[in-house]
Amino acid sequence: MGHHTFDIDRADSLEDDSRYAYLSVDELLGLFDFEATDCVADLGSGTGFYTRSVATHVDSVLAIDIQPAMHAVFEEFGRPANVHRLTASVDRLPVGTDALPAAYSTMTYHEFVSDRALAELARVIEPGGRVAVADWSAEGVGERGPPLAERYDAATVAEHLAEHGFAIDRTRERRETLVVSARYEPSSA
Numbered sequence: 001m002g003h004h005t006f007d008i009d010r011a012d013s014l015e016d017d018s019r020y021a022y023l024s025v026d027e028l029l030g031l032f033d034f035e036a037t038d039c040v041a042d043l044g045s046g047t048g049f050y051t052r053s054v055a056t057h058v059d060s061v062l063a064i065d066i067q068p069a070m071h072a073v074f075e076e077f078g079r080p081a082n083v084h085r086l087t088a089s090v091d092r093l094p095v096g097t098d099a100l101p102a103a104y105s106t107m108t109y110h111e112f113v114s115d116r117a118l119a120e121l122a123r124v125i126e127p128g129g130r131v132a133v134a135d136w137s138a139e140g141v142g143e144r145g146p147p148l149a150e151r152y153d154a155a156t157v158a159e160h161l162a163e164h165g166f167a168i169d170r171t172r173e174r175r176e177t178l179v180v181s182a183r184y185e186p187s188s189a
């Protein structure tokens with residue numbers, strides 16, 4: 001279900017303030033209803049473009065990325081002390097069951113999604129915990145981001161999450177991107 005992994009040779013292009021036109025930090029924080037005491041996971045953290053901002057509002061961030069080289073670029077751009085790197089795939093997380101109160105992902109869902117990844121997410125998020133996904137949408141205009149054929153639309157992302165025990169709070173299509181937020185409620189599966 002997931003598509004190609006972001007090319008490490010283009011890592012620097014992620015550090016581009018024009019990306020805020022598609023998702024601002026304020027929007028992202030509003031999506032996962034963070035608490036200052038949370039340890040939050042960033043699924044596919046890349047160079048840390050959004051991670052660094054989120055880290056100033058929560059206790060700590062677990063920056064999860066499948067590519068060690070991406071973590072190295074994150075280090076070069078500056079990693080806050082409360083951001084902890086984890087090299088792993090979302091479909092196999094070396095994280096305890098119910099260990100996390102919240103997780104978010106920016107522009108990466110289309111790369112990591114699979115039944116196994118969603119099952120892992122459901123395993124590591126505590127009951128009542130929050131998840132937020134922002135990504136390029138299949139309903140978008142295609143002026144930026146991956147090809148439309150490699151994307152999902154908001155309704156499909158919500159359906160995937162609901163199938164794995166998440167109760168959907170918000171499902172929005174925008175012009176180019178989607179946002180979906182949910183709470184883990186195992187009894188709702």
Ligand SMILES: C[S@@+](CC[C@H](N)C(=O)[O-])C[C@H]1O[C@@H](n2cnc3c(N)ncnc32)[C@H](O)[C@@H]1O
Pocket residue numbers: 005006014043044045046047048049050064065066067070088089090091105106107108111112
């Ligand atoms: C398009 S980049 C976005 C990075 C960051 N979220 C941002 O918005 O700047 C996608 C990142 O997800 C990582 N990634 C892709 N598939 C993954 C997987 N299965 N598990 C963990 N990370 C993954 C890639 O290595 C890459 O760093």
